[in-house]
Amino acid sequence: MSAAHRPIMALLVGLIAYRVILGPFTAYMKQKPMEEKLGYLPSTDVMRYMSADHKELLGASLVMKVIIYFGGIAEKQQTNVIVQPPDYARMSGILHGAIKLDPYNLDAYYFAQSFLTWEVKQYKLANDLLEYGMKYRTWDWMLPFFAGFNSSYFMKDYAAAAKYYQRAGELSGSNLSKLLAGRYMQESGQTELAITYLSAMEKGERNQALKKNYQTRLAAFKEVRRIEMARDRFKEARGQLPTTVEQLLQSGFLSPAPVDPYGGQFYLEPDGKVATTSKFAFAGAKKENKQNTGEPQ
Amino acid sequence: MVIIIGITLKGIFRDRIFQGIMALAVIFLFIPSAASLSMRQVTELSITLSLSLISFIMLLLAVFLGATSIWKDIERRYTFSVLSLPISRQTYLLGRFLGIALFILITALFLGSMAMISIKMASLIYPPARPLLWSAIVATIIFDALKYIVVVAIAILLATISTSFFLPVFGAISMFLAGTATQQVYDYLHTPSALVAVSAVVRKAALMLYYLLPNLSGFDLKVHAIYAIPLNIQGLLLTLIYFLVYTGIVLSIGTLLFARREMK
Numbered sequence A: 001m002s003a004a005h006r007p008i009m010a011l012l013v014g015l016i017a018y019r020v021i022l023g024p025f026t027a028y029m030k031q032k033p034m035e036e037k038l039g040y041l042p043s044t045d046v047m048r049y050m051s052a053d054h055k056e057l058l059g060a061s062l063v064m065k066v067i068i069y070f071g072g073i074a075e076k077q078q079t080n081v082i083v084q085p086p087d088y089a090r091m092s093g094i095l096h097g098a099i100k101l102d103p104y105n106l107d108a109y110y111f112a113q114s115f116l117t118w119e120v121k122q123y124k125l126a127n128d129l130l131e132y133g134m135k136y137r138t139w140d141w142m143l144p145f146f147a148g149f150n151s152s153y154f155m156k157d158y159a160a161a162a163k164y165y166q167r168a169g170e171l172s173g174s175n176l177s178k179l180l181a182g183r184y185m186q187e188s189g190q191t192e193l194a195i196t197y198l199s200a201m202e203k204g205e206r207n208q209a210l211k212k213n214y215q216t217r218l219a220a221f222k223e224v225r226r227i228e229m230a231r232d233r234f235k236e237a238r239g240q241l242p243t244t245v246e247q248l249l250q251s252g253f254l255s256p257a258p259v260d261p262y263g264g265q266f267y268l269e270p271d272g273k274v275a276t277t278s279k280f281a282f283a284g285a286k287k288e289n290k291q292n293t294g295e296p297q
Numbered sequence B: 001m002v003i004i005i006g007i008t009l010k011g012i013f014r015d016r017i018f019q020g021i022m023a024l025a026v027i028f029l030f031i032p033s034a035a036s037l038s039m040r041q042v043t044e045l046s047i048t049l050s051l052s053l054i055s056f057i058m059l060l061l062a063v064f065l066g067a068t069s070i071w072k073d074i075e076r077r078y079t080f081s082v083l084s085l086p087i088s089r090q091t092y093l094l095g096r097f098l099g100i101a102l103f104i105l106i107t108a109l110f111l112g113s114m115a116m117i118s119i120k121m122a123s124l125i126y127p128p129a130r131p132l133l134w135s136a137i138v139a140t141i142i143f144d145a146l147k148y149i150v151v152v153a154i155a156i157l158l159a160t161i162s163t164s165f166f167l168p169v170f171g172a173i174s175m176f177l178a179g180t181a182t183q184q185v186y187d188y189l190h191t192p193s194a195l196v197a198v199s200a201v202v203r204k205a206a207l208m209l210y211y212l213l214p215n216l217s218g219f220d221l222k223v224h225a226i227y228a229i230p231l232n233i234q235g236l237l238l239t240l241i242y243f244l245v246y247t248g249i250v251l252s253i254g255t256l257l258f259a260r261r262e263m264k
Helices: A003-030 A034-038 A044-050 A055-078 A088-101 A106-116 A123-136 A142-154 A158-172 A176-183 A187-203 A208-238 A245-250 B002-014 B017-024 B027-035 B042-075 B078-083 B089-125 B134-161 B166-189 B192-197 B200-212 B222-227 B233-260
Strands: A266-268 A274-276
Touching: A044 A088, A044 B166, A055 A088, A055 A106, A055 A208, A055 B042, A055 B222, A088 A106, A088 A123, A106 A123, A106 A142, A106 A208, A123 A142, A142 A158, A142 A187, A187 A208, A208 A245, A208 A266, A208 A274, A245 A266, B002 B017, B002 B042, B002 B089, B017 B042, B017 B089, B027 B042, B027 B089, B042 B078, B042 B089, B042 B134, B042 B166, B042 B222, B089 B134, B089 B233, B134 B166, B134 B222, B134 B233, B166 B192, B166 B200
Parallel strands: none
Antiparallel strands: A266 A274
């Protein structure tokens, strides 16, 4: 082989080796566990000092990281693949870091709200986060709207909810929040409140995994509402509460039979409240609620 | 002086740096689609990405052009021929500085226009919740350019005393990083917890550094541009005066040192 051909041979060998390694390398990267992908980050203070003038970029990229991580798991759950539940505590920690870098980032508040409430049941934490955001996003009606929903639906603190809704109403200029303030400030209106909230969230959602999440929950709540209405009609006609959902079906007050999109069975509690065996969560996602509290680290 | 500015600009263009920037500017076309990953703030994310990209490109330019131009001249012994002409060392140094500063401004203008096109595109596809504040976007890009002109001045100052390009390059990067953080340190030192935790000596030293190092966080207006928060005109004027005074001081120290430098 002449000296002139050596570099060409070296290049060819290099290219072939690259082609050979590329497949296994890509496969290795693809099957890396999600937890590893979420990774560990330096403390927010360190990031703040080191990010120079790219704080907003860093904040946005942290939010992106969490969204992509969650999207991967949620899509698997929605196709009934049993996977390890998402690490909500870590997600919450990263989002808390992101808003320290950029307290205006709406995605962070919005996403934290979407999982801190139903999935992790950290209502106080969610509202503290929203309160923090309201100090900065003074024009945004969404944050007080979320906080109002959390206060009334989850925490049953109607006084606080009314205050938030009033603020959301003033900021949005629409009568949406005023409507909410009046009609839903009582126990009986809670399902309808959840449907209104979920419809609003689902409508504006662009992330497919999250949208699907909202649609599933919305479908479940619409079924609950249907059973509640049948229950009320039953009570009006017979003068007493029905004891089972089957009773409603057999007596013709409810048709067709309700379907829980989470795969559970609807039943009536002794006080007439509609509940489901799935507890509005996919089977694989049941246990984690106790383990991952969502508290920032 | 005008001749030196012209030569500097020509040199930069001859090194194909502008073509490189134009190639990088293709990234702006992909920003709206990258930003569509955002859930509720696509336009805001487009602005964030565009402004950060501009800022990053200008940082590289400021550090490398500022640090290498004088060093290269000395290394290649161009300075002997240039300084044998009837121009003072001071004129030479300032000409070099102004040439690079002008190039930074041209780059800001070019990249700024590209960014605005990409932001406009994003806002048409995904209308933002609040109307865009174009004045804030323009101001952010201009003040970013000013910030990097300060970095150029610092790099040139370091180049006048250095014999290699390591000190100007890494010195300018360190000063840039420190300059963006000084305000945070200053704010921290004035919190009640810091008053207890930090000793008086350390606090004094930190305050000295705060006044000595450039305060670059004042030039960062990104939050205003991204979230359409109105600008404080008085604050901008003060920042502009700060820019003129600080750059003036750095350059006068640079010319003093350069005048005394022995060149063999």
